[in-house]
Amino acid sequence: MRRVLLVNTNVEKAPYPVPPLGLCLLAAGLKDRFEVKVYDGVFDEGRNLVAIVSQFNPDFVGFSIRNIDDVVMDRAIFYMDDILKKFIHPVRAVTKVPVILGGSGFSIFPVELMKLTGADYGIVGEAEDILPVLLESLQNHLDISEIPNLVTSKSMEIQRGTGFSSIKPVxxxxxxxxxxxxxxxxxxxxxxxxQTKRGCAHKCIYCTYPLIEGRKFRTRTPTDIADEIEHVHKRLGYITFEFVDSTFNDPKGHAESICREIIRRNIKVRLRTMGINPRHCSEELFELMIRAGFIQIDATPDSASPCVLKRLDKGFDLPEIEDMARMISKFNIPTMWFFLFGGPGESEETFFETLDFIDKYINPADLVYMNAGLRVYPNTPLYSIACMEGRIAPGQSVFQPPLYYYSGEITKNRLDQLIREASRARHNCMHALETAPSPEMISEALEMRKTQHSEEPMFRTLLKIRAKWKKLGKI
Ligand code: B12
Structure with a gap:
């Protein structure tokens, strides 16, 4: 059997380390036809990679490229330098076998990354179907020009358009x-x-999710999802599962069915999720989520200004966000809120509309994360807006340096100042640039959790300490 080494090049550990779900799905799909090994770089950071290549002697090496940059304009971490230095260059130095790229970051900037890395092949979007076909074709010297979503170092173009298997079930x-x-x-x-589904039917003007996953929701069955959670639970015990969908409660009814299946089986796990869509929230949904084991959610309305919500094409309105906030408070579901300022239409007035919402509706025990500047990605409506406004020339690459969009109605400095003032005045609001909690704060939080036998999410304990320290004038 030919050997395939799949390498996770993501070493980011903030806000927490994320396991290489996509690579493991690929490995699971290849394992009957190839001998497969997954190298996880998150903690090893490339240290043992060359030794593994020498030992395993792969016929193909696949690198997953997830993060390109951190999307925080004034921090500007560019992950690719490390990815080249710690993973791709060392492997290239010891083996001449074909190198294949993929991953969500790669899917946004395929041509730029093919050029930067000198890889032989790349697959845009999901690759469970395409990677085995590519490897078998290469192994048998077959024609690869018909393989969809493939980029080769020779053509530097995505074969057959930019689509992917968006009509296929997951x-x-x-x-x-x-x-x-x-x-x-x-x-x-x-x-x-x-993952409970793939795809995103929303049209948020800056977002890449529909480009990476497709524009239609393609759901897995609640039975499959509960089976997966139950199996892992049996192996690993009482752990936390996170749903990594674009939005969890879409399409309407899917999240409810998943929760019901978990409740029916009485699986005792901790659950959390990103992206709750205000449009499809209901008391029934939150009740089911709590009974199923949800301990934390993310709410990402981006803005609470009616004008900005429209301009971002969020697909929900302020009353729906207000309703969601009321339900979150009623059920006391620990929530991290995310606001993204500076999009088209943002002004001082719209900033204060959002701040007013935060003050009136958000539970002070919950965290509010405030970022400014929208990362512009290719093939998004925001890219077209940036072109129309003369910020970039049509076709111009926004890969590196990254382009951040700021509304023309407020300066970047003023917006930054407003965010800083707002977060200084509120213990639960954080500017995106605020660094991780100090070791002293963490140890006080750990002590508090121990003495109070607290199982609340860590961010809630940290917010309590912040509130206390603010009162004492310590921060
Ligand atoms: C869920 C998610 C999160 C969650 C992660 C939770 C978790 N438990 O994993 C949270 C909120 C924590 C998060 C944080 C961050 N994220 Co995020 N996240 C995502 C999201 C929505 C899904 C990722 C995912 O798990 N997909 C599901 C799996 C199955 O898909 P996959 O890994 O992509 O794999 C498939 C394909 O890509 C392909 N593939 C993958 N690897 C390979 C390798 C080869 C060789 C081949 C051929 C194919 C291939 O096949 C796989 C199976 O089909 C993506 C956007 C998106 N829709 O992809 C953003 C995304 C990856 N995140 C992004 C960013 C920037 C970040 C942060 C840096 C933000 C920040 N400053 O905090 C951090 C980094 C965290 C970290 N430790 O790495 C960006 C990256 C782009 C960029 N600008 O660099 C994305 C693309 C969103 C965006 N802005 O466009 N994120």
Whole structure:
């Protein structure tokens, strides 16, 4: 059997380390036809990679490129330098076998990354179907020019348009992450990632999710999802699972069905999710989520200004966000709120509309994260707006340096100042640039959790300490 080494090049550990779900799904799909190994770079950061290549002697090496930059304009972490230095260059130095790229970051900037890395092939979007076909074709010297979503170092173009298998149902396969990699370092601070669907039918003007996953929701069955969680739960015990969908409660009814299936089976797990869509919230949904085991959610309305919401094409309105906030408070679901200032139409007035919402509706025990500047990605409506406004020339690359969009109605400095003032005055609001909590704050939080036997999410304990320290004038 030919050997395939799949390498996770993501070493970011903030806000917490994320296991390589996509790579493990690929490994699961290849394992009957190839001998597969997954190298997880999150904690090892490339140290043992060359030794593994020498030992395993792969016929193909696949690199997953997830993060390109951190999307925080004034911090501007560019991950690619490390990815080249710690992973791609060392491997290239010891083997001449074909190198294949993929991953969400790669899917946004395929041509730029092919050029930067000198890789032989790349696959845009999901690759469970395409990667085995590519590897078998290469192995048997077959024609690869008909393989969709493939980029080659020769053509530097995505074959047959930019689409991907967006009409295909999502495979029922389990990722079995903990069987492919050493999951123990994730047990403390990390989560076990699960997807309940792929695709996003929303049209938020800056977002890449529909480009990466397709524009239609393609759901897995609640039975499959509960089966997966139940299997992993049996192996790893009482751990936290995180749903990594674009938005969890879309299409309407899917989230409810998943929760019902978990409740019916009486699986005792901790659950959390990103993206709750205000449009499809209901008391029934929150009640089911709590009964199923949700301990934390993210709410990402981006703005609470009616004008900005429209300009961002969020697909929901202020009354719906207000309703969602009321339900979150009523059910006291620990929530991290995310606001993104500076999009088209943002002004001083719209900033204060959002701040007013925060003050009136958000539970002070919950965290509010405030970022400014919208990362512009290719093939998004925001890219076209930036072109129309003369900020970039049509076709101009926004890969590196990244382009951030700021509304013409307020300066970047003023917006930054407003965010800083707002977060200084509120213990639960954080500017995106605020660094991780100090070791002193963390140790006080750990002590508080121990004495109070608290199982609340860590961010809530940290907010209590922040409130106390603010009162004492310590911060
Ligand atoms: C969920 C998510 C999060 C969650 C992660 C939770 C978790 N438990 O994993 C949270 C909120 C924590 C998060 C944080 C961040 N995220 Co995020 N996240 C996502 C999201 C929505 C989904 C990722 C995912 O799990 N997909 C599901 C799996 C199955 O898909 P996959 O890994 O992409 O794999 C498939 C394909 O890509 C392909 N593939 C993957 N690898 C390979 C390799 C080869 C060789 C091949 C051929 C194919 C291939 O096949 C796989 C199976 O089909 C993506 C956007 C998106 N829709 O992709 C952004 C995304 C990856 N995040 C992004 C960013 C920037 C970040 C942060 C840096 C933000 C920040 N400053 O905090 C951090 C980094 C965190 C970290 N430790 O790495 C960006 C990256 C782009 C960029 N600008 O660099 C994305 C693309 C969103 C965006 N802005 O466009 N994120």
């Amino acid at each position: 495979s029922a396969r389990f990722s079995d992450i903990d069987r492919w990699i050493d999951f123990s370092p994730y047990l403390n601070k990390g989560v076990y990632s699960v």
